[in-house]
Amino acid sequence: MLKYLSATVLIAMLVTACSEPKDVIISPEPTDLTETTVGNWILDDSGKVMFDPQTSGLVVLDGELVTIADASADVTQQLKLHSISPDTATLSASSERFSFSRNVRRSCFYNYLSEQPDLEALAVDPRDANVIYTVTEDATRTGALSPRCETKYEDTGSTDYPTLLIKLTRKDNGAVEMSDVRPLQFPTVLEVGNFPNDGIEGLTMSEDGTLYLALEKDKAGQPRIFTLSIDQNFFSSSDFASVSEPNLQLPSFTSGNHPINGLALYTHSTGESYLFGAARNDNELWIIDTSGSKPTKRITIIFDVAGDQNCKQYTMDNSSMEGLVTIDNTLWIINDPWEKNYMKNATCEAHKTRYEDLAPLLFSIEINDVWFD
Template sequence: MKASLYLISVLFACASYANSQPVAGKWITDLHGQTLTDPQSSGFTWRHGELIHLGDNSAAEPMRNTLLRINPNTAQLNAAPVRITVAESVLNGCFGALFASYPDFESLTWDRVDDTVLISVTEDSSFISLSADCKIRYGDTYSTDFPTLLVKIATDKTLSRAEITAVRPVQFPQAAAVGNAPNDGIEGLAFDNEGNLYLALEQNAANAPMIFKTPYHSTFWQQDGFVKVEDTKFVLPVPDNKDHPINGLDFLAGKKQGHPGYLVAAARNDDQLWILDLSQQQAPFVQQMAYYAPTPADSTCPAYEQMVQTAIEGVAVHGDTVYLVNDAWKKHYPDNIQCPANAAHFNKFAPLLFSLPLNPLWFISTE
């Protein structure tokens, strides 16, 4: 085998020395085994034994407003893409113009109360304006002119259909100084085991990421007023005031009885995972990552090549495994081309699925 156990052991030894975790990806492929064309992976969650994927509005048009069902072992689609429809009640509401177009979906999770519901969030809606009446109702966002929207996507157990049936705008605390930056909004959603929904902000007016939360219950979608989130005031491992955004989030249950658990955040620009203790007993653990793309078995290239630009934007935790997916940054994704046999994948902005086991060192202080 070209990818020998010796090579893999050397990679891990080198990465350990460099304090980074190497992880080899798999190209996500369609039902015919072909890599995907520009899905702009931004939403990602585990549900019923498969990974559910949602792209943002910069994806190739056939990939927009579409859910993908991915086999976590093979990285191949389990079924044809599922188009997301929109209920008339949403189209006729204050935010209908956005959902009649291509919303900028930036995260995905599933409802712990009703697992036939998926939840997403919108980011850059600056191309849409609220009507005068809707501006009166929803203008005080303390963030962007057009509100950040939490989105209910109703499905069934087999995910054979998907429909947006409810939408709620988010109001941030004024003191949080989120700022009016349409493309620096919420990029991560996660539920804990206590009925809280966490929202990870890419960065605020001071260029710093933040995490907010709100209680979630069975009547959440029966209301149409603001979701008034609160600042968790979590101390995040941000070394300076430059760009260190959070671009993905999921919950990890604690092993110790009584421990509230952790959030796993993807710091895209830094190639890092941040392990955040909800009890705040342990300082955030920063796991430096090194991502590798596979090359074709019949090429003369090494079995894997390290990526120089990955841009992880999706995090999904299941059991003792963390799954990650990258959102190809079109300007820099071709910078990854080393092996000519991989050029076509990078030029079509094809994403990869990465997985890694939980590391006991992440919890050594509290577990």
Template sequence: MRFRIFTMMASGLLAACSPTATTTETADNKAIYSVYGRWITEPDGSVMLDPQPSGLVKWRDRLVTLSDRSAIETQRLRLRTIEPANAALIDAGMKMELSEQVAQSCFGSYVGNNPDLESLVIDPDDDSIFYMITEDATYADEMSADCKQKYLDTGSSAYPNLLIRLQVSGDEKVLMTHVRPLQYGSDLAVGDSPNDGIEALAFGPNRLLYLGLERDSKKQARVFTLNMTDDFWQNDEFAPVTDAKLNLPKFEKGNHPINGMDYYATPDGHGYLIASARNDSKLWIIDLKAKKPTRIVAMEFYAQLTSSTDNCQDYEKMANASIEGVAVIGQTVWMVNDPWKEVYPKNIICLQNKSNYENYSPLLFSLPIQASWFE
């Protein structure tokens, strides 16, 4: 394999994290964006070890991420705050704790013992409140007979997907205050795939929450909605979702899931979802008015090299990045990858990055939003 070598000047917030993204044209005149990532580092300067990021969100001019259940123990059940300018974690993170109400609920055992957490959003009216979703619960302790009966009709997997409310309760912790299970109508044909559930959350206007499903019973990605009204957390009954009926791509074979997304409005107020299709190294630009077909933005990912040899300087092209978190800040899309343990070591070419890949360390990527995506 031939190395692509880049040496670029950096300026401003975007370039401080990585060089400005470049584009190339394919034979059929389609653009491919070269996107550059910086290794996420701990406060002591060491590279972040195996966090398996599963979400990314803008919070108070920084970024926050969380880990799924496959992360190493020290990364689980905590929110980590990243300074986007240098991809540095600012502290050890905010540890999640359970309120008495959640601990005593039907789901207390599961959410208190390494749940499979996915995605992250901020309440549009109160930035001290986060929401996240759970996915795979096949390993969870069995619920009581009464709880199983109460939450039997999920419309999907036997153990329901759970929407969890988090309240920042101090500098070092967040409290799980409420939990509600999601319900899919039989007409939605979601199917029973416990590890292919909701992996993406994004708020649109008027407290409308969009939920991105990896795949349904026909192996197609879907987007649902949920009205997060003021009384939403006043009960623990099923929260039924609604099909957003968007113009999503359709595929006859293969897996093309949605794994992260955020809301973006053009200068004229037209709303879109910018979603990652991690298996394909693409962004989907999804029109929330469902008038335009989804635009597909192709990307190639490059990992930072912190030292140089003759053939390896500045950045190296990755074989697999697997983006699983998307966050919009101004006119920039920020992305974090979820190192896919089966394939991440295939990225090893330059020896300077060998240990980072072997330790499943993630990178923070950035890409300027292009007006052409919304034409």
């Protein structure tokens, strides 16, 4: 991975958003820009919060925000797409549990995918809005592959059980099918390392079919971004798909965990393309130039919870932003309640049960031109 260093290496102390120890970081340092966003609880039509969905990823479909649950979510939330109205933060619908195509059923991975797969991130194919991609992360809780499959897919370049890229297809009747799957391979030279629960957490796709994949941490403890080219024949093979690494100027850290937990692609009015990265542990939005000509800009985000009749507006101790996507000039963010830290936010007694239910919030920020200077 290309690591950005200024002529003089700047050393600074950073207090992470997860109340973890201070870490030494290498420049670029966070900018002096700070954005504050006020979140609203995602409620259904009856006013109830989403119960423990462990929201992972965010995309736009038919004008609504859509998210997915990971393997640690309540089982009723898993293997579904959940639609949210951005205007009201209302949970408008959840799909039925995914069905499985013949290709997936016959694959080496069906047993895992049909039970409690750890699905992370979402990306809509800009060439076909009925095609959505998701990816698996931690598969350590599943049973081993068959001997034949294990031999075929042992050279992952990362975890023992391969990372799986999954194609979801929306049907005319509103059903969602897990229609294709293909394992990913990380070339040994990339030195990704074997970290089952620190794998791919962000996806987004460009108009030309380039899929960007954000890795939480590699062997050296660094966040990484990789790419795949997805064409119409991509899923016709059951062999490994090998990722590449674009020449991006990402931050580099000497200690601590600084993962990217979400990705969104944004095209500026100048025509330049940027990746928005959700740096969850640091409460930062990363502005990543896809051309690699600019260093990543790190913008601190303060997450507040909207006031209501019972609670005044207050700042969260730990938001754990997970998914992000743009609609016009607005960046939408959904958080992934982190059980270890979520109760630290319960400073208002009236909201305590919502934190106990691991209920997520929806945030928005107006995109600011100074982010791209």
